[in-house]
Amino acid sequence: MVDRSAPEFRSALELYDRASLLELGALADAARWKLHPENVVTYIIDRNINYTNVCVADCKFCAFYRRPKHDEGYVLSFEQIGRKIDELRALGGVQILIQGGHNPYIPFQWYLDLMRYIKRHHPIHIHGFSPSEIDFFAGRFGMTLEEVIRELVAAGLDSVPGGGGEILVQEVRDRVAKKKAGADRWLEVMETAHRLGLKTSVTMMYGLGETTADRIEHLFRVHQVQARTGGFTAFICWPLQPEHTELAHLPKTDAVTYLRTQAIARIVLDNVPNIQASWVTMGPKIGQVALRFGANDFGSLMMEENVVSAAGTTWRMTLPEMQRLIADGGYVPRQRRQDYSVIDEAA
Structure with a gap:
């Protein structure tokens, strides 16, 4: 648990609430250079494959999902997923991010067979199944978390994405994602x-009507887990995209709040x-500015993205554009793997 009366919490909250934007940026930039003294900004070429949009979680902030039996519900075939991977690899992609809705009609064996199919016919790093999906599997199939993860790993899972983190304060989650x-x-x-x-990434989606103290508590909870395990490779934050969702009445947060x-x-x-900039939601130019506000990674070229775009955000970028934005920001662009090891030579 997080003690909100602790001096370190109060100090972080005061800094977040009261420091000027430039002061916060300077402190974050100094922290970034301390961890990454090299003048490099990394990026990854991957594809976000949403294997199903059928979901029973009913999250108020999601415009992507469809309820069971909806005419627009789908489950991708193994062959469709394989073709998407082949298209990705043709562009130099090194991993797939595979996630989907909480679909009550898919048996656990399907997920295991899918990963074995991918590894056998379209070998690539599988960054898959958010914690909320893994929890859903455990409840749906009467398994422990450890049993679910062990089976997924045995079938080919390589790492876990940080999706579904939203705000790690229960009162907030009860309001927007109770199931x-x-x-x-x-x-x-x-x-x-x-x-x-x-290894896993970790995320925060803010703008759900939470307080700034809730956001700081989220960060402190992540810090506590990382102190015990060291398993988080990167943190990514982005604002709620409220269009076409049940939270459309909430105001969109601005670029200053993001930075x-x-x-x-x-x-x-x-x-x-590592801290990853979120150009997919904020746009390329704010993504570039974010490199001076603590980010050392420009994220994914994002060959395919469906969830954020369903809510109306449609930023796209080519590889030369991404490399130019990084270089124009004063850094050397380098392609990486999921574990942040660099896989190309500096230009």
Whole structure:
């Protein structure tokens, strides 16, 4: 648990609430250079494959899902997923991010067979199944978290994405995603994955009507888990995209809030090695500015993205554009793998 009366919490909250934007940026940039003294910004070429949009979680912030039996519901075939992987590899892609809705009609064996199919016919790094999906599998199939993760790993899972983190404060989750894994359970999935040898990313989606103290608590909870496991490779934050969702009445947060939030994350999460800019939601230019607010990674070229775009955000970028934005920001662009190891030579 997080003690909101603790001096370090109060200090972080005061900094987030009261420091000027440039002061926060300077502190975050200094923290970034301390961890990454090399003048490099990394990026990855991957594809976000949403294997199904059928979901029973009913999250108020999601415009992507369809209820069971909806005419627009789908489940991709193995062959469709394989073709998407082949298209990705033709562009130099090195991993797939595979996630989907909480679909009550898919048996657990399907997921295992899918990963074996991918590894056999379209070998690539599988960054898959968010903590909320893994929790759903455990409940749906009467398994422990450890049993689910062990079976997924045996079938080919390589790492776990940080999707479904939202705000790791239960009161907030009860209001917007009551049927999905709670804050404690989400973190339990991550700790279990780390204990079983998997690396994971971790995220925060803000703008759900939470307080700034809730955001700081989220960061402190991530810090606590990382202190125990060291399993988080990177942190990514982005704002709610409220269009076409049940939260459309909430105001969209601005670029200043995004930069402040990423900056305080870099300052608080001194034990998480990488911070990823979120150009997909904020646009390429703010993504570039974010490199001076704590980010050392430009994220994914994002050959395919469906969830954020369903809510109306449609930023796209080519590889030369991404490399130019990084270089124009004063950094050397380098392609990486999921574990942040560099796979190309500097130009």
